[in-house]
Amino acid sequence: MPFPDSLTWPAAWRHSAFRFRLGAVVTLLLLLASQLPHYFAWVQARPGRVLPDPLLAWLPAHDVSGATFAVIYLGIGLGVATLLPRPARLLRALWAYLGLHLLRCFTLLLLPLEPPPGLVLLCDPLVDQLIYAAPAPITKDLFFSGHTATLLLLALAVPAGWRRQVLLLGTVTIGALVLVQHAHYTYDVLAAPLFVGLAWWLSGQIGEEVKW
Known part of the structure; x- marks a missing residue:
């Protein structure tokens, strides 16, 4: 049966399907986090092209x-504080966040x-x-904007x-700030909502128990 939005943690924990999906996504996120430093170091080392951006x-x-980071971390704090008492929403958000990172790794590739x-x-x-631990700063993790995508998710x-x-x-503020910083191309920012929408849709397909 679908997990209702009003589901509490004690009720959610009684469902084996919920426990399995929560454990699976946390495990996969930790595994991904352990590999990202190596991946971004490789992204930084390879040559790329400069795009025209009027x-x-x-x-x-x-x-x-x-x-930029004041807005990002305040936004993350608000989002996490809102989701923590809502296990069904938190579960879907975690799967969507995993999907978003995998999509970004693919587009960077x-x-x-x-x-x-x-x-x-x-x-x-x-x-x-924690993530970009490399000898040189990571500046080539461009398409698409992860900062913009995270807050939209x-x-x-x-x-x-x-x-x-x-x-x-x-x-919107983060999208504008990373452009002022010239940390991203305009295309990186404009593409972020498309991939967030895809990640969010995919997270809803993880199982019949996770419905909205």
């Missing part, structure tokens, strides 16, 4: 790292790119140490209301 050519580059001209290095004090995962509106506003 918007970035017109837009002066500025360092807005502080504002297919589209080797050089950083946009005028790039101002975007320094993330957390991810740079959280906006889809939380219930409709003011939290979703805040996260949607944060998504």
Whole structure:
């Protein structure tokens, strides 16, 4: 039977299907996280191409790292705090997040790119140490924008209301800030919602028990 949105943790934990899917997605996320540093080091080492981008050519580059990560981490905090008491929504969000990362690894494999001209290095004090642990900064993880996609995925995962509106506003803000930083091409930002939609749809196909 479908898991209702109002499902509590004690009730969810009584379902073996829920326990299995939660354990599976957490295991897969940890496995992926263990491999990402090697993958992004490879992405950084290979040659790519520079894309023409009229918007970035017109837009002066500025360092807005502080504002960028303030919005990202506040948005993640809001999303996680909203999802933790809602096990059914949290489960789907985790599967969608896994799918989003796998899709991004695939697009990075297919589209080797050089950083946009005028790039101002975007320094993330957390991810740079845990995921992008490489001798040189990772600047070629471009298509598509993971920062933009993460907040949009959280906006889809939380219930409709003011939290979703805040996260949607944060998504637009992050998309604009990474362009001001010249950390992404315009195409990277515009493509992010397409892949978020695909990851979200796929997460709904993980089993008949996870319905919305």
